[in-house]
Amino acid sequence: MSVHVSTPAKRPTGEILFALVFVSVGAAGLLTAGSIPIPPSETGIGPRAFPYIVCSMLVLVGTGIVAQVLRGKVGQAEESEDLDAAAKTDWVALAKLVGFVVLHIFLIEPAGWPVAAAVLFSGAAWSLEAKPLWKAVIISVVLALVLQYVFGGLLGVSLPPGPLLEGVPFFNG
Amino acid sequence: MLLEGFSTALQPVYLLYALGGVFVGTAVGVLPGIGPAMTVALLMPITYALDPAAALIVFAGIYYGGMYGGSTTSILLNTPGESSSIVTALEGNKMAKAGRGAAALATAAIGSFIAGTIATVLLSFLAPVVAELAVGLGPVDYVALMVVAFLTVGALLGASVLRGLASLALGLFIGMIGIDDSTAQQRFTFDNPTLVDGVDMVLVAVGLFALGEALYVASKLRHGPVEVIPVSKGKNGWLSKDDWKRSWKPWLRGTFIGFPIGTVPAGGADVSTFLSYAAERKLAKGPNKAQFGKGAIEGVAGPEAANNAAAAGVLVPLLTLGIPTTATAAMMLTAFQRYQIQPGPLLFENQGALVWTLIASLYVGNLMLLVLNLPLVGLWVKILQIPRPYLYAGILVFAALGAFSVNFAAADVGILLVVGILGYFMRRYGYPVAPMVVAMILGPMFEVQLRRSLQLSQNDPSALFSSPFAVVVYVSMALIFVGSWWLRRRQAALEAAPMKDKLPV
Numbered sequence: 015m016s017v018h019v020s021t022p023a024k025r026p027t028g029e030i031l032f033a034l035v036f037v038s039v040g041a042a043g044l045l046t047a048g049s050i051p052i053p054p055s056e057t058g059i060g061p062r063a064f065p066y067i068v069c070s071m072l073v074l075v076g077t078g079i080v081a082q083v084l085r086g087k088v089g090q091a092e093e094s095e096d097l098d099a100a101a102k103t104d105w106v107a108l109a110k111l112v113g114f115v116v117l118h119i120f121l122i123e124p125a126g127w128p129v130a131a132a133v134l135f136s137g138a139a140w141s142l143e144a145k146p147l148w149k150a151v152i153i154s155v156v157l158a159l160v161l162q163y164v165f166g167g168l169l170g171v172s173l174p175p176g177p178l179l180e181g182v183p184f185f186n187g
Numbered sequence: 188m189l190l191e192g193f194s195t196a197l198q199p200v201y202l203l204y205a206l207g208g209v210f211v212g213t214a215v216g217v218l219p220g221i222g223p224a225m226t227v228a229l230l231m232p233i234t235y236a237l238d239p240a241a242a243l244i245v246f247a248g249i250y251y252g253g254m255y256g257g258s259t260t261s262i263l264l265n266t267p268g269e270s271s272s273i274v275t276a277l278e279g280n281k282m283a284k285a286g287r288g289a290a291a292l293a294t295a296a297i298g299s300f301i302a303g304t305i306a307t308v309l310l311s312f313l314a315p316v317v318a319e320l321a322v323g324l325g326p327v328d329y330v331a332l333m334v335v336a337f338l339t340v341g342a343l344l345g346a347s348v349l350r351g352l353a354s355l356a357l358g359l360f361i362g363m364i365g366i367d368d369s370t371a372q373q374r375f376t377f378d379n380p381t382l383v384d385g386v387d388m389v390l391v392a393v394g395l396f397a398l399g400e401a402l403y404v405a406s407k408l409r410h411g412p413v414e415v416i417p418v419s420k421g422k423n424g425w426l427s428k429d430d431w432k433r434s435w436k437p438w439l440r441g442t443f444i445g446f447p448i449g450t451v452p453a454g455g456a457d458v459s460t461f462l463s464y465a466a467e468r469k470l471a472k473g474p475n476k477a478q479f480g481k482g483a484i485e486g487v488a489g490p491e492a493a494n495n496a497a498a499a500g501v502l503v504p505l506l507t508l509g510i511p512t513t514a515t516a517a518m519m520l521t522a523f524q525r526y527q528i529q530p531g532p533l534l535f536e537n538q539g540a541l542v543w544t545l546i547a548s549l550y551v552g553n554l555m556l557l558v559l560n561l562p563l564v565g566l567w568v569k570i571l572q573i574p575r576p577y578l579y580a581g582i583l584v585f586a587a588l589g590a591f592s593v594n595f596a597a598a599d600v601g602i603l604l605v606v607g608i609l610g611y612f613m614r615r616y617g618y619p620v621a622p623m624v625v626a627m628i629l630g631p632m633f634e635v636q637l638r639r640s641l642q643l644s645q646n647d648p649s650a651l652f653s654s655p656f657a658v659v660v661y662v663s664m665a666l667i668f669v670g671s672w673w674l675r676r677r678q679a680a681l682e683a684a685p686m687k688d689k690l691p692v
Contacts, residue, residue: 028616029616032616033353033616036353036356036357043360047374052372056370057642059646060370065363065374068359072353072356075352075356079350082349089347089618090346090347090617091615091616094219094220095219096404096409096575096578097408101407102407103615107408108402108405108406111402111583115603115604115607118587122591122597127591131587134583135584139580142405142580150576153577157584158584161584169236171232171236173588173592
């Protein structure tokens with residue numbers, strides 16, 4: 015078993031940028047909250063007060079985190095069973111995964127859900143170095159068809175079967 | 188009333204649904220990296236086409252099954268994971284390594300069953316009483332209760348207070364997007380038609396829990412074979428007489444520690460398992476005490492019981508007040524809302540039949556888990572051994588399926604991806620995701636009650652402390668915070684202790 019060694023990032027630029035996301039969401043909210051229309055009948059605090067409270071909180075807390083990180087108190091990355099805490103972040107695998115989800119989104123309508131799902135599964139398995147690849151592809155096709163059958167056919171969730179499977183009755187609810 | 192619930196839940200079709208829910212819930216809960224909240228979120232689509240009673244029965248099964256599955260994972264897998272079962276892992280994992288994995292699983296299973304059953308009985312008696320009392324609560328009281336829920340989930344539970352609050356605030360912000368409940372004005376929609384209806388809770392939950400986790404693990408995936416500790420069969424396999432003798436008291440103590448902690452909005456499973464573990468460690472005597480840190484059965488029996496009892500306890504505020512105090516409860520509330528069921532004081536009057544069916548199916552599900560879990564250990568081990576590329580690819584497909592089937596819009600999968608990337612960075616930089624989920628669902632309710640309170644008092648903020656109930660709630664919150672500060676110091680000391688054993692290897 016590996017003993018946890020906390021390896022603090024050399025320069026916490028990423029962490030500061032992420033905290034600034036919270037600050038900027040809050041700031042944007044503060045700037046736009048003033049344009050929320052208040053109906054003339056309103057007698058209470060109205061629809062703007064709560065946005066102002068929440069957005070101020072975002073700005074304050076985000077700024078606080080930036081200050082903490084600058085003083086060296088960085089966040090503790092979450093642990094997980096399958097996670098190799100000592101490993102370097104594999105940005106390439108991450109980019110591939112995000113890419114395949116995007117591809118999936120654009121495939122659902124034209125190609126049908128099963129095709130899009132099979133592409134997502136085999137693409138993701140390939141990004142995570144599944145070997146051999148043909149096995150991942152076969153699993154993806156079987157999984158996509160089973161899910162289409164169970165959800166589209168049995169449970170009546172209307173997943174578009176796509177041009178390939180349009181005519182097969184048990185893939186449609 | 189409960190009998191009527193049973194008469195529904197025991198119909199053969201509904202029994203099948205319960206069995207299905209329990210089985211799928213456990214199977215998904217066993218998967219490493221998948222906690223109970225993510226189990227409920229991921230499995231939401233399977234109930235979309237069911238009638239409300241069937242859906243609630245399936246959810247009851249998934250809820251308990253997901254809790255159960257986690258303990259199997261932490262006992263048998265070499266690396267601990269989910270927080271609510273991490274205490275189980277302390278001793279359970281050691282037991283498994285010493286060849287006593289089956290005994291650890293057995294004490295966890297039986298303890299969960301006993302605790303789950305007792306806690307469900309308590310829930311059946313307590314919930315109607317609390318609901319009756321809750322009818323008298325005004326908006327000021329709700330504001331107080333929700334402030335406590337926000338602060339305990341956001342500031343009390345995580346490692347970093349500021350990061351918890353940031354997550355909370357972001358959840359509140361996303362909850363505001365769309366049409367304001369009180370005045371029907373659009374807020375933060377930027378005239379974008381997809382944002383007018385607000386961001387769907389399922390997208391955020393699945394994005395944060397499933398997609399965020401999958402991306403995070405993928406970024407630092409442990410390659411190579413999966414190490415599952417083999418479960419011995421034969422004479423070491425079952426609980427010995429001594430094991431029983433050492434287990435039954437921790438089971439009961441765990442139950443009575445877990446249930447009350449679950450019912451108050453002060454942390455749910457995490458806190459209760461830790462308290463139970465600390466209690467067992469303190470109460471153990473002689474050679475048993477020396478076993479702590481090396482595989483003491485009490486350290487599995489107690490926390491597991493506490494975990495399940497807390498899971499039932501969490502349902503008390505959820506059903507009677509409509510206030511979820513954990514991420515899993517927030518997911519349950521989302522599921523209820525899909526069926527137009529609004530938990531709250533009037534739930535037992537308006538939807539009595541459904542609620543009692545749900546409670547009855549908790550009993551049924553619990554019994555099924557006990558019967559299913561032990562004989563199926565072999566299957567759970569197989570599930571644990573799924574090659575990780577396939578596992579995480581499968582999670583991605585399921586997350587995408589769940590997101591798409593909310594409105595059958597591909598654009599929703601796009602929102603899922605954005606939230607997933609957010610979830611990735613939150614994990615990377617140590618932001619807890621649970622506060623965001625709870626805040627997103629509670630935020631709109633909180634705002635309605637806050638505005639109502641202030642409207643009644645002509646915008647005088649001191650009115651928020653005008654009701655005795657609210658004052659009691661705020662004072663208890665202060666006490667909880669002081670208590671937690673003390674607990675945190677204890678926990679730090681406890682966590683340091685087993686580390687010492689590991690170092691000189």
